[in-house]
Amino acid sequence: MNSNKEAYVIGAGGHAKVVIVTLKEAGYTVKAAFDDDSQKWGKDLLGIPVVGPPSQLESLSDPQAVIALGENTLRKTFAGRFRHVKWLTAVHRTAYVHPTVELGPGTVVFAGAVVQPDARIGSHCIINTCATIDHDCVLKDFVHIAPGVNLAGGVLLEEGVFIGIGSAIIPQASVGGWTVVGAGGVVDGDLAAQLLAVGVPARPIRKRE
Ligand SMILES: CC(C)(COP(=O)(O)OP(=O)(O)OC[C@H]1O[C@@H](n2cnc3c(N)ncnc32)[C@H](O)[C@@H]1OP(=O)(O)O)[C@@H](O)C(=O)NCCC(=O)NCCS
Numbered sequence: 001m002n003s004n005k006e007a008y009v010i011g012a013g014g015h016a017k018v019v020i021v022t023l024k025e026a027g028y029t030v031k032a033a034f035d036d037d038s039q040k041w042g043k044d045l046l047g048i049p050v051v052g053p054p055s056q057l058e059s060l061s062d063p064q065a066v067i068a069l070g071e072n073t074l075r076k077t078f079a080g081r082f083r084h085v086k087w088l089t090a091v092h093r094t095a096y097v098h099p100t101v102e103l104g105p106g107t108v109v110f111a112g113a114v115v116q117p118d119a120r121i122g123s124h125c126i127i128n129t130c131a132t133i134d135h136d137c138v139l140k141d142f143v144h145i146a147p148g149v150n151l152a153g154g155v156l157l158e159e160g161v162f163i164g165i166g167s168a169i170i171p172q173a174s175v176g177g178w179t180v181v182g183a184g185g186v187v188d189g190d191l192a193a194q195l196l197a198v199g200v201p202a203r204p205i206r207k208r209e
Pocket of ligand 1: 165
């Protein structure tokens with residue numbers, strides 16, 4: 001049981017608002033937000049002060065934080081940069097996560113999301129508002145599934161995959177590392193790595209760097 005209930009967030013945009021709400025609903029007190037955009041310093045986000053750049057985390061002893069940035073590559077960069085931070089896992093009070101589910105450090109599960117038995121979710125993933133992950137799915141690190149995404153049983157999402165809002169994936173399908181599926185896509189089989197795929201069914205329209 002973690003008795004330290006103080007948390008920080010990296011990022012002060014719209015996504016950070018939802019992370020702050022999720023941390024509060026999970027019982028944490030959010031002390032401050034950090035952002036590289038100096039225009040945000042001195043302002044507040046849902047009553048949480050935006051105090052300066054993320055580098056300020058370096059002067060704190062044993063800080064606990066969430067990287068509140070929706071962009072998967074940025075979360076990976078920050079996770080590698082701050083090795084002394086304890087990354088918090090936060091589940092909104094209204095989400096359902098079965099006790100057999102594994103959630104990695106830094107992963108957030110937003111309001112209304114459902115994660116069914118034996119799903120395994122890596123580090124710094126985002127399970128966005130009202131997304132559902134059925135039994136035995138595997139999500140590797142830095143995956144983001146957007147609001148209202150539905151994953152059937154046994155789906156595999158490799159590192160850094162982004163699934164756009166309202167998409168659906170059929171049972172046992174897989175998506176390769178850093179591939180993006182556009183909003184409303186239906187993945188009906190295996191998609192390779194580093195693609196942008198859209199449509200119903202979702203088909204690649206270009207390679208991603
Ligand atoms: C897929 C996506 C990432 C593509 O963005 P992009 O790289 O800027 O691509 P473009 O807007 O240039 O679109 C390229 C082509 O794909 C089409 N397209 C884009 N998104 C599409 C989608 N979701 N479904 C079907 N076609 C789509 C465009 O109409 C365009 O077609 P054209 O070449 O015939 O004109 C973006 O459209 C998208 O769906 N984002 C989802 C965002 C989201 O879910 N956010 C949630 C945050 S919590």
